[in-house]
Amino acid sequence: DTAVSQTPKYLVTQMGNDKSIKCEQNLGHDTMYWYKQDSKKFLKIMFSYNNKELIINETVPNRFSPKSPDKAHLNLHINSLELGDSAVYFCASSPRLAGGPKTQYFGPGTRLLVL
């Protein structure tokens, strides 16, 4: 029954590795997002996908790449992990209702620790 789910919940890895975080939503939403929350709890949007099309890409290193196999999934792949990538990553989704608030629904977060 979980609306937005992320796996894994925790991820500990070495510098230089490549890792992926998966996100799935069962709400039928058209738009999905990835956020990074650093140690100071500042929330920064990284990407959003609308019907498989990237519509936002903030100043994120190209080591980060979102991959959306279908409308219900938006996975985050990270190459050559760096210490500064340690953070909590949140997936979110929102409906594409015209004129609506497009309230975002968040996943539980993935805590990434790069050693």
Added chain:
Amino acid sequence: AQTVTQSQPEMSVQEAETVTLSCTYDTSESDYYLFWYKQPPSRQMILVIRQEAYKQQNATENRFSVNFQKAAKSFSLKISDSQLGDAAMYFCAYRIVNTGSNQFYFGTGTSLTVIP
């Protein structure tokens, strides 16, 4: 530039008392939505309340209510009868309506402690 400012990094309230968290935002748009999200220690982001900018009436959700002052670009959250479970990080956010972007703008958060 679109910005959201939460000027109180930390707040505390006695259990059963009332607390108000402040939020101001900067936008030249006239049509937008405002949100308060709660992030408990579990780190999950939970929608608390939302407000449509075109509505003059302040939104309420049980013990949570907002004071929306559009001219002042202020959107404060009032928590009445505070409970221990209200202890969390609270984020203010807004989203512009008339844009192809679905971007949300978040504040830096206010950490709320509830004292038993």
